[in-house]
Amino acid sequence: MTFLTIKDISKRYGPVLALDRIDLDVVAGSRTAIVGPSGSGKTTLLRIIAGFEQPDVGQVVLEGETLADGPAIVPAHRRGIGIVSQDGALFPHLSVADNIGFGMERGTPNRETLIHDLVDMVELDRTMLDRRPHQLSGGQQQRVALARALARKPRLMLLDEPFSALDTGLRENMRKAVSRVLQNAGITAILVTHDQAEALSFADQVAVLRDGRLVQAGTPQTLYLNPVDRETATFLGDAILMQAEVADGFADCLLGRIEADTKDRRGRADIMLRPEQLRLTAMIEGPEPLQTCSAKVVDVEFGGAVCAVTLALGGAPLVVKSSGVGLPAVGSTVQVAVLGKAHVFKAVAS
Numbered sequence: 001m002t003f004l005t006i007k008d009i010s011k012r013y014g015p016v017l018a019l020d021r022i023d024l025d026v027v028a029g030s031r032t033a034i035v036g037p038s039g040s041g042k043t044t045l046l047r048i049i050a051g052f053e054q055p056d057v058g059q060v061v062l063e064g065e066t067l068a069d070g071p072a073i074v075p076a077h078r079r080g081i082g083i084v085s086q087d088g089a090l091f092p093h094l095s096v097a098d099n100i101g102f103g104m105e106r107g108t109p110n111r112e113t114l115i116h117d118l119v120d121m122v123e124l125d126r127t128m129l130d131r132r133p134h135q136l137s138g139g140q141q142q143r144v145a146l147a148r149a150l151a152r153k154p155r156l157m158l159l160d161e162p163f164s165a166l167d168t169g170l171r172e173n174m175r176k177a178v179s180r181v182l183q184n185a186g187i188t189a190i191l192v193t194h195d196q197a198e199a200l201s202f203a204d205q206v207a208v209l210r211d212g213r214l215v216q217a218g219t220p221q222t223l224y225l226n227p228v229d230r231e232t233a234t235f236l237g238d239a240i241l242m243q244a245e246v247a248d249g250f251a252d253c254l255l256g257r258i259e260a261d262t263k264d265r266r267g268r269a270d271i272m273l274r275p276e277q278l279r280l281t282a283m284i285e286g287p288e289p290l291q292t293c294s295a296k297v298v299d300v301e302f303g304g305a306v307c308a309v310t311l312a313l314g315g316a317p318l319v320v321k322s323s324g325v326g327l328p329a330v331g332s333t334v335q336v337a338v339l340g341k342a343h344v345f346k347a348v349a350s
């Protein structure tokens with residue numbers, strides 16, 4: 001069921017068209033991640049959903065209620081939307097308990113019990129309730145910010161780069177914790193992030209913005225394996241881009257004849273493989289994949305679990321991701337196998 005509808009939203013700041021006719025549907029209880037390069041319009045879109053900005057044209061409809069219709073908008077505080085921002089924006093002079101209780105109505109019965117429940121929900125220790133924000137770590141502060149946003153029982157939670165100030169390990173833990181909390185509370189969420197890997201692992205739906213336009217929205221798998229164009233492909237992860245002749249569900253390229261993800265195309269095309277689809281045959285166990293070719297190893301970069309083996313193929317370097325076990329030697333010749341299908345881009349190769 002569509003919970004939030006963003007319909008034909010445009011927003012201009014002077015000469016800059018920050019958002020250009022954006023359409024996006026968000027399903028109830030789901031998690032949507034909005035990604036895109038710097039300046040692509042992510043924050044503007046989030047601010048329009050929150051009610052901090054007016055669109056020039058277009059509608060925002062939440063649970064059937066029109067929150068924005070062009071410049072006519074319902075104010076932010078009447079939308080029932082929670083926000084967790086990058087810095088948490090906690091009140092420094094208030095204790096953790098008072099920060100969390102800040103959004104509750106005056107005279108809310110069982111205020112203390114509710115605060116305790118929220119602290120438990122975000123997996124914070126209750127002994128921290130009397131502390132001030134500066135006595136907490138970055139991750140703990142973000143949990144308080146999340147608890148404070150949850151205290152208002154929001155219909156929709158907006159997460160504006162909430163993990164970006166945290167270091168890598170903590171970031172991943174927090175992402176999982178926040179995802180768990182929102183899922184348990186059944187709250188629909190929209191995350192804005194610079195981190196593509198974060199978007200792919202957090203969301204049910206990923207929306208990619210570029211130059212104020214929505215270039216693609218879909219499941220993380222769809223976007224990763226079937227990106228709409230080369231830019232989206234490389235934005236979402238490492239990609240091997242090649243030209244090929246495609247026909248009858250196969251692509252002839254530098255790697256030989258490999259399976260393509262469409263049977264409908266014929267002729268010259270741009271194709272894409274993810275580096276993890278290439279395997280050096282010496283390392284493959286189980287049934288032999290269909291397609292193989294041979295290539296010379298020109299460089300090996302050890303990286304532990306994931307190593308980069310550079311091959312010379314038709315004069316161009318090709319990087320294959322490989323496990324650190326049984327790496328080939330520089331100068332040796334290896335067989336390259338392709339797992340899965342090559343993605344054929346819709347636009348005709350130039």
Ligand SMILES: Nc1ncnc2c1ncn2[C@@H]1O[C@H](COP(=O)(O)OP(=O)(O)OP(=O)(O)O)[C@@H](O)[C@H]1O
Binds near residue numbers: 036045
């Ligand atoms: N208040 C404003 N006044 C003028 N221009 C603005 C304003 N807010 C945003 N912009 C412009 O609109 C465009 C989109 O900005 P926005 O902040 O939405 O992008 P973003 O994708 O969130 O970028 P970042 O990832 O760097 O935060 C940019 O060109 C930006 O300079």
